[in-house]
Amino acid sequence: MGDRRPQGRLGWLTALLVLSATAPAQAALQLRVAIEDGVSQVQVGTSSAAVVRDAAGRQVGQLKAMDGLVAGSQGGQVTLGGLKSGQLWVEPQAGGYVWIGDRWYRGRALLSPKGGGVLAVNYVDLDEYLYSVVGSEMPTNWPLEALKSQAVAARSYALHKRSKVGNAQYDLGDTTRWQVYKGITAETTSTQTAVVQTAGQVLTYNGAIIEAVFHSSSGGHTENVEDVWSSPLPYLRGVADYDQYAPVFQWQETFSAAQMRQRITGVGNILAMTPIALTPNGRVRQMKVVGDAGQRTLSGDELRSALGLRSSLFQVSPSGGAGSGAKSTVPATFVVQGRGFGHGLGMSQWGAYGLASQGYGYQQILGHYYQNAGLAQIQVTP
Template identity: 60%
Template sequence: MLQTSCFILGFGKASSGRLHPSKWWLTFLLWLMLVAPAKAMELRVAIQEGVSKITVGSSTKAVIRDSAGRVVGQMAAMDGMEARPTGGGVALGGEQSTQLIVEPTAGGYVWIGDRWYRGRTRLVRTGKGLTAVNQVDLEQYLYSVLGSEMSANWPLEALKAQAVAARSYALYKRQTAGNSVFDVGDTQTWQVYKGLETEAESTQMAVNATAGQVLTYNGQIILAVFHSASGGHTENVENVWSEPLAYLRGVPDYDQGTPGYQWQKSFSRNELSRLLGVSNVKSLIPERTTPSGRIMTMKVVGSGSTRRMTGSQLRQALKLRSTLFTVSSTGTGFQLNGRGFGHGLGLSQWGAYQRTAIASMKVQ
């Protein structure tokens, strides 16, 4: 059963010109959908992909099921076992199947590689290797994501904003996954997930307080991306990735003075030549920038060649915090003065922190 209600979610002004301290969360005017599912929703998270072997275990006694769901073996508590790919699928503790599932009893946890997780473990042969998938309740998955993506010591309202964004992102990926084995990964490419080690009472409180809440646009769950700091202004999605999305628009942010707001990095000419593949770099000329100042295209001029690079390519090559920067010559090289940390799309985490801090001071 679904219930919907409308909230103003934005770092910009609401239609009334004011923001209630507890209703400011994201950068868009959207529908907030309150989902009350009849049963828990399971998410498939790839923990290790394409490996030659992996150690799995359980904190309690566990059963081992085959691809048809039949119990084919047992696993003792706290007894790690090595799984390997075979010609016909997966081998674990003498059992073989196209895939195997380790299912703890009595509310136990699973061990995958080097961490403890909630839920259960599915082992699947993929290509020439083995992929370990943590199948976990969505809300419990978020307990860890919040502590992995944001400090558990941050204000509860900031954590709640992150919970809504992370839940929306996970469900969007679950609905659009082109992969039959998993919905999301556990790295920064998706959203970081480290299992039990990053859970905290505060992250559980934030997830529970927003249980089932997701962001939608025209009735569809959105791609609710987020980043560390915007440098004062978030970005339109088409200026960073490809197609425009009506709900991912740039707005003023409030991350000034935070650790992610400003940065500086210097390079010698030799360093730039090596990193950018242009001999004897003479100048860096921004050719296209976004309205907020992010680099879209940079011309790298050398003594014998010129190379044009996108902002994303330049950021990756030089390991920059963002594409929002200016360039100045130092004589022997170049200095980059930048702002923000991340792609600048969607929720600004440090902006969320600042807004909750400001709201808290006003309430007091």
């Protein structure tokens, strides 16, 4: 890798970060993860016998093992079978799992009415949550050091989001808008090992847990955060990536003239697409789209969404339908050539795979992708 090799700048902070847990003290820090939010109804069950409690903690019912019920709302209260209350806790006994929607989860569930529907929140121990997130976000057969990098990044990201955007009802969601959480189906021995061997470790800057964003593949070089989003952050700096193993390192999509007209509206038949602002590494920030009925300026993210592209690191080449004299004809096709998958900020997962495959440890991997950050050990207090 020559002089582009990561230097492993990640150091240990001497101080402990002390977090206050809002969940009951019988467990380590619990996260509240919204699994279903405002849906008309959701199926709920447990793998073992379960106790159902109201908001005051009073037992109001029981569930038999593997006996699923439909939760909904009525008159501003949540319903579950024949039970009805302002809120209902579903608590599996004897180490059982809870079924919410279409998956099994560790921990317990809180059902609340919301917007004429029901909100189902999984209360789960932080590390048990991470068992699933690591396997939901990264292939479980990847090198352990890559999985450990993902565990630390995901733990940091979850706690940062919890402190910044968590609300009165939940801390996180379970989709790519947050980080993917698929319950116990995504767990394996390797993901559990990665979480256990990095227990309590988070990435910090100036004593605060960082927003440890990550993505699949940058296409060769990650970005400075201010070139993609908004304000600069000292730990989200562009660095050389090692994602050449990624199947999405390079990609190509071809669109017909009709497809482009349908996906990018308001300009008629598209004649030309010209970038007017790029990041230092070539991601599209703004693109001028010229058609036979007008023109628009779109952001790279808007184009990525409209065309269903893997990233905003792309170039567009029209083909066929060349101009004739002063009159331009509509190109027959548009070939989009791009690299990478995702926003290109923070840790590249395929880059972590590449570095781990070459013998680098998770501390070196994290130190490369999160410049100026340090590792700290959290201490949870009830």
